[in-house]
Structure formats: C-alpha cells, structure tokens
Amino acid sequence: MDLIQQQNEFRTASPSFLGRGIEAITSPATKIASKMVPSGWIEKLVKAIDSATSKPQLVNFKHDQSDMQACQRAAKKIENTAKLLNGTTGALSGFGGALTMTTDIPATIGLAARNIRDTGRAYGYEGQGPAEQLFRLQILEIAALNDKTVRQQRIADLETQIQADGSLVDPDPAIADPLVDQAIERISRALAMAIPKKKAGSFIPVLGALVSGAVNTSFQGDVSKAARFAFQARRLRSSGQ
Numbered sequence: 001m002d003l004i005q006q007q008n009e010f011r012t013a014s015p016s017f018l019g020r021g022i023e024a025i026t027s028p029a030t031k032i033a034s035k036m037v038p039s040g041w042i043e044k045l046v047k048a049i050d051s052a053t054s055k056p057q058l059v060n061f062k063h064d065q066s067d068m069q070a071c072q073r074a075a076k077k078i079e080n081t082a083k084l085l086n087g088t089t090g091a092l093s094g095f096g097g098a099l100t101m102t103t104d105i106p107a108t109i110g111l112a113a114r115n116i117r118d119t120g121r122a123y124g125y126e127g128q129g130p131a132e133q134l135f136r137l138q139i140l141e142i143a144a145l146n147d148k149t150v151r152q153q154r155i156a157d158l159e160t161q162i163q164a165d166g167s168l169v170d171p172d173p174a175i176a177d178p179l180v181d182q183a184i185e186r187i188s189r190a191l192a193m194a195i196p197k198k199k200a201g202s203f204i205p206v207l208g209a210l211v212s213g214a215v216n217t218s219f220q221g222d223v224s225k226a227a228r229f230a231f232q233a234r235r236l237r238s239s240g241q
Contacts, residue, residue: 043187046184059077116136144190
C-alpha cells in the first residue's frame with residue numbers, strides 16, 4: 001500500500017474494534033474497574049514513565065534510516081516485540097483477577113512509552129527535549145482514545161507540531177511545562193476510561209487471562225500504529241510530501 005494512502009487511512013480510521021468489543025462484553029464490570037484505577041493515579045504514572053528514558057530498547061536495530069521501508073520493518077519488529085511482551089504479562093495477570101489487573105496497568109503504560117520512543121528511533125528521531133516529550137505524549141493519547149471525532153482532532157493537533165523539515169515546533173519555555181501537564185492530564189483521562197474498562201474481563205475468572213492478554217496485545221498495536229503514523233508524518237514532511 002502507498003505510504004500516503006496509509007497515512008490518510010489512519011487519519012480517518014475508527015478506534016480499534018477489539019477494545020470496543022471487549023468493553024461491550026464486559027460492561028457490567030466496567031464501573032468497578034474504572035473506580036479501581038482513578039485518573040489521578042494514571043496521571044502520576046504517565047509523568048514518571050515518560051521521564052524514564054534510560055530503559056533498554058525493545059529491539060536492537062541497525063538499518064539505513066534514509067530508507068523508509070527499512071524504517072517500517074524496524075518499527076514492525078518493535079510492535080511485534082511489544083505485543084508479545086504485553087500479551088504475556090496480560091495473560092499472567094488475568095489469572096489473578098481484579099487484584100493483579102491493577103499491577104499490570106503500569107507495565108502496560110510503561111511498555112507503551114518504550115514502544116513510542118523506540119519507534120521514533122527507528123525513523124531517526126532520538127526524542128530529546130520538551131517538544132519531543134510532548135509529541136510522544138500526544139501519540140499515547142491518540143492510541144488510547146475511543147471517540148473517533150476527538151481522535152481525529154488530536155491527530156490534526158499533532159500534525160500542526162511538525163515543521164517543514166520534520167522537526168517539531170519548540171514550545172515557548174514559559175509554557176512548555178504547562179503544555180506537557182495538560183497533555184498528561186488528557187492522557188490520564190483517556191487511559192483511565194480505556195484500559196480499565198477493556199480489562200474488566202479480568203473480573204471474570206474464565207475470561208481473565210484471555211481478555212487481559214488480548215487487550216494488552218491490541219493496545220500495543222494501537223500504540224505502534226499511532227507512533228508509525230506520527231514519525232512517518234515527520235519524514236514525509238521533511239521530504240516535501
């Protein structure tokens with residue numbers, strides 16, 4: 001498929017079917033799940049995780065970063081590794097029901113942050129500085145959103161941050177921290193609604209491992225797709241497309 005077509009399809013796509021389907025199936029447990037993981041707790045978690053950039057890469061790669069297809073292949077390896085790791089932790093946590101569900105959520109968000117960071121590196125973006133941090137947070141929010149209209153608006157907002165050479169607009173130092181805090185607040189709301197609800201199957205013993213593993217795998221796929229879109233958008237902008 002043509003890269004431009006891929007980008008356009010992502011802009012207009014609906015949130016993932018798996019997440020919405022599981023939320024409907026497990027709806028009786030979703031209110032309990034959401035109360036167990038308040039948005040304020042997730043806000044602190046996201047802030048701590050995004051500042052921890054020293055974690056090892058999920059995949060070691062060495063490719064020609066001027067070759068877009070090579071970058072895509074490396075990004076796909078990152079996605080597959082993130083899905084495998086998070087699917088496994090989700091399945092294991094699912095056996096423990098509600099108690100272990102809450103311990104798996106930090107691991108899921110932490111892995112998503114590494115997924116985004118490493119995808120950026122696959123395309124040649126190391127991700128240093130406040131503008132890059134804000135960009136990563138915008139990607140994470142897009143991956144977590146279940147409302148198509150809001151998702152499209154956030155994608156448009158993300159693209160306005162990309163300059164003609166593929167670099168990012170540097171936020172005014174006086175407002176950089178408030179912008180990041182605002183992004184984290186929005187992400188915490190999206191994640192507090194999305195992940196606990198989708199993991200509500202963990203309350204049902206027979207479905208726990210299956211649902212939690214499937215949700216984690218689906219979420220990392222959503223994160224990878226959003227990250228590839230974002231970093232490909234920067235590469236395309238820098239090449240004048």
